Amino acid sequence: MQNIITYKKIGHIALVTINNPPVNAMDFKTRLALSDAIDQLNSDNKIKAAVLICEGRTFIAGADISEFDNLPFKDPWLPDVVQKIEDANKPVIAAIHGSALGGGLEIAMGCHFRCAVPSAKLGLPEVTLGLLPGATGTQRLPRLIGVDKALDMMLTGKPINAKQAIEEGLIDKIIEDELQEGAIAFAKEILEKQIPIRRLSKTKIDKTNVTTELFEKYRQRNNKTACGFFAPEKIIQCVEAAVDLPYPESLQVEDNLFMECLNSDHSRGQRHLFFAEREIARIPDVPKDTAIRNINRVAIIGAGTMGGGIAMNFLQANIPVTLLEIDQEGLQRGIDIIRSNYAGQVKKGRMEQTHMDQYMELLSGSTAFDNISDVDLVIEAVFENMEIKKEVFKKLDQVCKPGAILASNTSTLDLDVIANYTKRPEDVIGLHFFAPANIMPLLEIVRGKKTTKDVIATAFKLSRSIRKVGVLAGVCFGFIGNRMFLPYVREAELMMLEGVSAERIDRVACNWGMAMGPHAVTDLSGQDVFFKIVDGWKDHPDDPAFFRVCKALFELERYGQKTSKGKYIYEGRKAISDPKVANIAQQEAEKLGIEQREISDDEIIKRLLCAMINEGALILEEGIAIRSGDIDVIYANGYGLPRYRGGPMFYADLIGLKQVYDDINEFRDRYGNRYWTPAPLLEQLAKQGKTFSEWSQHK
Ligand code: 3HC
Numbered sequence: 001m002q003n004i005i006t007y008k009k010i011g012h013i014a015l016v017t018i019n020n021p022p023v024n025a026m027d028f029k030t031r032l033a034l035s036d037a038i039d040q041l042n043s044d045n046k047i048k049a050a051v052l053i054c055e056g057r058t059f060i061a062g063a064d065i066s067e068f069d070n071l072p073f074k075d076p077w078l079p080d081v082v083q084k085i086e087d088a089n090k091p092v093i094a095a096i097h098g099s100a101l102g103g104g105l106e107i108a109m110g111c112h113f114r115c116a117v118p119s120a121k122l123g124l125p126e127v128t129l130g131l132l133p134g135a136t137g138t139q140r141l142p143r144l145i146g147v148d149k150a151l152d153m154m155l156t157g158k159p160i161n162a163k164q165a166i167e168e169g170l171i172d173k174i175i176e177d178e179l180q181e182g183a184i185a186f187a188k189e190i191l192e193k194q195i196p197i198r199r200l201s202k203t204k205i206d207k208t209n210v211t212t213e214l215f216e217k218y219r220q221r222n223n224k225t226a227c228g229f230f231a232p233e234k235i236i237q238c239v240e241a242a243v244d245l246p247y248p249e250s251l252q253v254e255d256n257l258f259m260e261c262l263n264s265d266h267s268r269g270q271r272h273l274f275f276a277e278r279e280i281a282r283i284p285d286v287p288k289d290t291a292i293r294n295i296n297r298v299a300i301i302g303a304g305t306m307g308g309g310i311a312m313n314f315l316q317a318n319i320p321v322t323l324l325e326i327d328q329e330g331l332q333r334g335i336d337i338i339r340s341n342y343a344g345q346v347k348k349g350r351m352e353q354t355h356m357d358q359y360m361e362l363l364s365g366s367t368a369f370d371n372i373s374d375v376d377l378v379i380e381a382v383f384e385n386m387e388i389k390k391e392v393f394k395k396l397d398q399v400c401k402p403g404a405i406l407a408s409n410t411s412t413l414d415l416d417v418i419a420n421y422t423k424r425p426e427d428v429i430g431l432h433f434f435a436p437a438n439i440m441p442l443l444e445i446v447r448g449k450k451t452t453k454d455v456i457a458t459a460f461k462l463s464r465s466i467r468k469v470g471v472l473a474g475v476c477f478g479f480i481g482n483r484m485f486l487p488y489v490r491e492a493e494l495m496m497l498e499g500v501s502a503e504r505i506d507r508v509a510c511n512w513g514m515a516m517g518p519h520a521v522t523d524l525s526g527q528d529v530f531f532k533i534v535d536g537w538k539d540h541p542d543d544p545a546f547f548r549v550c551k552a553l554f555e556l557e558r559y560g561q562k563t564s565k566g567k568y569i570y571e572g573r574k575a576i577s578d579p580k581v582a583n584i585a586q587q588e589a590e591k592l593g594i595e596q597r598e599i600s601d602d603e604i605i606k607r608l609l610c611a612m613i614n615e616g617a618l619i620l621e622e623g624i625a626i627r628s629g630d631i632d633v634i635y636a637n638g639y640g641l642p643r644y645r646g647g648p649m650f651y652a653d654l655i656g657l658k659q660v661y662d663d664i665n666e667f668r669d670r671y672g673n674r675y676w677t678p679a680p681l682l683e684q685l686a687k688q689g690k691t692f693s694e695w696s697q698h699k
């Protein structure tokens, strides 16, 4: 095995190289080896300066996140290593390529000088893991680039590039040519010019313009962009301490608050999603090296709400798209919407006109299937009607070249039935985008019974090319996301019949962290859309109360935002409560003989979540989702569940499956077993004291 750290002498310069694939994360062994290398450097009298550099695709990408569940950290912990580098008796220069992130940038800030290649990225993304930069980052960054910019970088977590980094003083030099050579030359220059060593912990913070208003500005921004998250406020407190207290004392504040963040459920949830999002593409029976098909041209059938949005994803990935519609008028409308969407972005300064022109160049339209015979992928996004989809797929089977992938964006129809309308069901797959398709990051990749492995592997590769988070789902009504969302909305609807207002239910859901409450979401998608979905579901529960309020609103043509009336009244996009809706619910309840009663906030949230989690357990045991983490990724990326909850299945693991099981049993005792029979997997794991995550790892 290769050494994690090598120490090589090049004249009077020591080259300290870290090699800990894949991303040189600072695990215990690497910290120990780096600490030893600094001892060696200090005692090496022939050496005048050192360059700290990394092998492989990147500089240090941070502390090793997988160690965060096994506390206490083994010594030396990262802040001690950073301090040891800073205390070195000769200049140490960080030479950065790839990404210097989190603990990686903190190590670089322990060094006395920093140089980087032009493509390097530097950042403190800890906030995205529910953490703060706890290896002295909250103390050193404000000293290096100023309080304002440091807060901005740490609170957004967004990395900056080398050009910005040099402008802000985060690095000292950009190395245009070979990094190692350039960094050694830079070290020699420092020695020759006798540039003084800069030790950040000894540097004073520039307090010009640092006022309470400055911190207030960031607090207000947090309220808007990170409401409910735990770590952002702690980051501000660390920087306030850096400004107000002597270094050793403010460092202690950072250490305490870092441990608070680390031990918070928020961080556990966000760390879980970090790994879950990297695991989604691992499909047990689809090897990593499965050959994929080339996708150079795409056709989209149907230029409506979804077709247009889907097209934009491919255009922005520089893949030519042909839109196909029934007639010229529909086609023109679809193309015009795409154009005006891009023009809006240009107007807002979010897109360059040249990019818009380039994307529109890549777009063509047709009303004839014969014109798409040479495409590599077709995505069907016509009306949600099996007869129409049947005609479309029969036609595709006739015209498309052999090897073309035939995908459907259906949200509820049986993909296996659709696939069997072709003579090549092995080439058929579901690509279920979420509205608005050009913005929502989620993509459910639906595997039919006969879909081949290379088609699945290609779909995953494609999802990355168009910057979507692809998650594999099996075939069932609603796949993973919508299948679990229906019971959640079902309970929200039933509680209205029991006398709880839509706004209260939504408020409780939002207080728990949902971006929107269930009723506001159904108004956004449309009560008509929801009614048609449940009405068209052949296996829908034989229950007159099922989606009863939705049905009543549908009959009154209160479709939601699109008609300015639904469960709320709308002034523009602003939702205003409407007492008539409670009356409608009450009248329907009377017809059904449902008693109105007092329901606590605690019951509201439990009913919403337990309904969702129980369905998730069924989805897992049926093999519709591979792992509980996949479900969590779907909910964090497509349904507005806050990342700090880690997803519904992780949340269930966290509060304990026994608790969820007991709650469901309590609901069964009160409401009967139609909706409240605990899923067998949930019952089994609750009795064994296990979690969905454990089951997913070892099934
Ligand atoms: N710790 C442990 N594992 C890590 C890791 C880390 N910091 N960063 C990445 N990995 C793992 C991934 O899980 C993945 O493992 P897998 O192959 O088994 O799935 C592998 O490294 C490759 O990662 P990616 O698939 O993400 O590779 P990319 O090339 O797409 O991206 C990257 C590289 C930009 C470095 C990206 O991995 C990344 O953003 N990493 C996390 C950076 C980060 O958040 N750092 C802060 C850590 S917390 C910290 O430092 C606390 C300190 O302040 C005390």
Ligand code: NAI
Residues within 6 Å of the ligand: 301, 302, 303, 304, 305, 306, 307, 324, 325, 326, 330, 380, 381, 382, 383, 384, 385, 388, 392, 409, 410, 411, 412, 432, 433, 434, 435
């Ligand atoms: P839409 O009604 O906005 O657009 C459908 C388009 O298909 C229309 O422009 C229509 O003219 C065209 N079309 C119909 N038959 C055609 C044919 N034979 N050939 C060519 N074009 C034809 O519908 P929307 O909302 O875009 O939905 C499309 C599909 O996407 C449906 O299967 C739906 O379930 C699914 N979906 C919809 C979502 C949404 O939020 N709207 C979300 C996810 C999936």
